[in-house]
Structure formats: C-alpha cells, structure tokens
C-alpha cells in the first residue's frame with residue numbers, strides 16, 4: 001500500500017492551494033479528483049476571466065453561522081498574498097467595480113499558476129479517480145481508490161459545494177462529514193437568480209434583458225445596491241445574486257427602483273413644469289418604458305395627467321417605487337448557483353488550521369464548509385485562505 005503524508009480529495013481552488021503549500025513543506029501529497037482535469041470551476045468563473053479576489057476582503061463579506069470563523073484564515077493568507085502570487089507569475093489583471101480583480105486574458109492563467117505551484121516532486125495528482133471508502137486508523141486514514149489503496153496521516157476534504165452539478169459537483173464531502181459524525185448546516189443554493197410566481201413572471205416577461213440600478217433589502221434588513229436584471233425566468237443581476245444568499249423562502253424582498261432620487265420631489269417638479277404630461281411618459285424618463293408599462297398593466301400604477309395627481313397619490317407613488325415589494329417563488333437552484341450556502345459546521349473545525357476538532361488529521365477546506373462569500377472574488381479568496389492555512393498544518 002502506497003503511503004502519503006497527505007491525501008487531498010478535490011483538485012479545485014482550495015485543494016490545489018493546499019497541495020502546493022503542503023508539498024513545499026516537504027510533505028508527500030496525493031491529490032485525487034473525480035473529474036478529468038483540475039480547477040474546472042476556476043476555468044468557467046468570472047465569464048472565463050476568474051474574479052480571483054477583491055481589494056477589500058473581511059469576514060463581513062462572508063455568510064457563515066459563526067461570523068468570526070473566517071477571520072483567522074483571511075488574516076493568515078490575505079487577498080494581498082494571493083495578489084502577490086498573481087503578480088509574481090506575471091498574470092495580467094484588471095480591477096473592475098467594487099474592487100473586483102479579474103484576469104485580463106483568461107482564467108486558465110490562474111489554473112496554470114496553481115499547477116506550477118504544485119509542480120513539486122512531493123505532489124502527485126490523479127484525475128478521473130474516485131474514492132470508494134475511507135477508514136480511520138490509529139495514526140491516519142486508509143482510502144480505497146479506483147485502482148489501489150493508499151494511506152495517509154492527514155486527509156483534506158476539498159470537494160467544494162453542490163452548485164453546477166454538470167461540472168462534477170458531488171455531496172461526497174458532506175458524506176465524509178457524516179461518516180465522522182460532524183455536524184452540518186443544511187445546504188441551499190446561494191448567489192443565484194430568483195424565479196417568480198406565474199402572475200409576476202407573465203407581467204414582467206417582456207422585460208427580459210432590461211437592467212436597472214436598484215437597492216434590494218431583505219426582510220432581515222440586509223441591503224445591496226447594484227444592477228437588477230429582468231430575465232425570462234424571473235430576476236437576476238448582481239444585486240439579486242447577492243441578496244439571494246440572505247433570502248429565506250416565503251420572504252418578500254423590497255426593491256428601491258429609484259435609489260438615487262426622491263420620487264415625490266421629482267414628480268412634483270415635473271407636474272409644475274408639464275402639468276398635462278402623462279404619468280406614464282413622466283416615469284418613462286426615470287425608468288425603462290417597458291417596466292413602467294408593465295406596472296400600469298398590472299394596475300400598480302394608474303396612468304393620468306400629472307395635474308390630476310394629488311399629494312396623496314404622489315406619496316403613494318413614491319412609496320411604491322422606493323419600496324416595491326416582490327415575493328420570489330424560489331431560486332433557480334444549484335443548476336445556476338455560484339455557491340452553496342451551509343455545509344460542514346465551522347464549530348467542528350479549528351479556524352486557525354481547518355482541522356476537525358473531533359478527528360485529528362481530518363481537514364475541510366473551501367466551499368464544502370459553512371463559509372460562503374459574496375459575489376466579487378470572495379469565494380475564491382476563501383478557497384485560497386482556507387487551503388493555504390490547512391497546507392501549513394497537514
């Protein structure tokens with residue numbers, strides 16, 4: 001039986017980072033992945049340009065039941081550390097809005113960089129390889145693989161979340177947690193578009209492709225300000241993806257369709273200047289015309305000349321446009337989600353090393369645990385940080 005110091009299950013962002021770090025420490029490492037190549041999610045991320053980190057990262061950018069948990073790993077291996085590595089490898093990058101850092105050429109640059117980091121005599125990689133059984137021994141683990149059985153002192157679970165099943169996502173990491181009696185936070189799709197109830201879907205069907213800057217607030221008071229995109233299934237765009245990670249089924253969200261102006265003041269000014277102008281045409285100067293028409297067709301807004309609006313009407317219009325409440329029917333689910341909320345309970349793990357408290361030598365890194373980042377490079381930063389710290393301790 002071949003013996004390794006470390007076996008890492010999953011050659012994604014966190015697994016490759018961990019492998020490189022452990023290998024550099026002289027640990028013999030085997031990385032196994034059931035897919036045919038490494039870093040498949042990295043390759044498709046950020047529209048093929050990988051939003052690899054963000055200028056501004058703190059624990060506040062993560063959804064985790066223990067909001068302090070991400071702090072230690074993010075401090076030990078920060079966005080600046082990863083950014084330095086990207087620069088050392090001469091990868092061309094650009095900053096986009098909200099401090100998001102993307103590759104200029106291709107996400108392949110990031111995968112190639114990680115593979116070069118893993119190109120060490122100590123690191124072996126196997127693809128299209130399944131793990132059939134894991135057994136705990138006194139001083140480590142025995143793993144039954146497709147072709148042979150191997151042993152290791154440290155086992156790192158880096159199998160990611162459930163999003164994008166067609167890219168090979170599996171619940172294997174959660175099954176390992178279950179095997180070892182570790183608690184899990186129920187998983188759901190995060191960073192995912194909302195679907196709408198049939199009535200709303202029909203009303204907004206013609207708006208597909210329209211994007212507007214809005215703020216959305218959840219019932220729990222979480223607010224994001226970014227673009228909302230109407231789609232043929234429902235609502236998407238960065239603001240919806242962000243809010244979806246804080247939304248609970250059955251809840252309404254409150255959309256401020258005109259966050260940068262005061263509707264009452266603006267309509268009053270328009271009425272003074274053009275009293276005969278219709279409300280529809282007036283609002284079409286502030287919002288996409290098709291959206292205004294849809295709201296009139298739904299009966300949410302009554303079209304009439306501005307001079308016929310009394311102060312109560314204008315206040316009600318302001319309330320409606322600043323606090324448009326809509327109840328999503330659900331989300332598009334793991335099929336299109338960028339991330340999985342929930343996972344291995346962080347109470348089971350050391351925040352300094354990612355080792356489980358109950359099973360010495362067993363580590364979880366990356367998305368498989370209950371740490372999910374906002375849109376904007378945070379999920380990869382978590383993969384780099386958690387993978388790096390585990391790599392120092394395995």
Ligand code: FAD
Nearest residue numbers: 010012013014034045046051159160172366367377379380
């Ligand atoms: P993964 O990168 O998912 O790696 C897990 C690995 O484990 C995979 O290689 C998989 O094949 C392997 N595996 C799974 N099950 C098994 C098994 N049973 N046996 C063996 N191997 C197994 N985040 C950002 O920060 N910026 C972005 O631009 C961004 N864009 C995204 C775009 C899309 C479309 C998606 C879906 C996600 C995006 N994300 C982005 C999120 C980011 O990709 C993940 O959070 C990140 O990849 C998690 O890293 P990980 O190493 O934990 O898991």
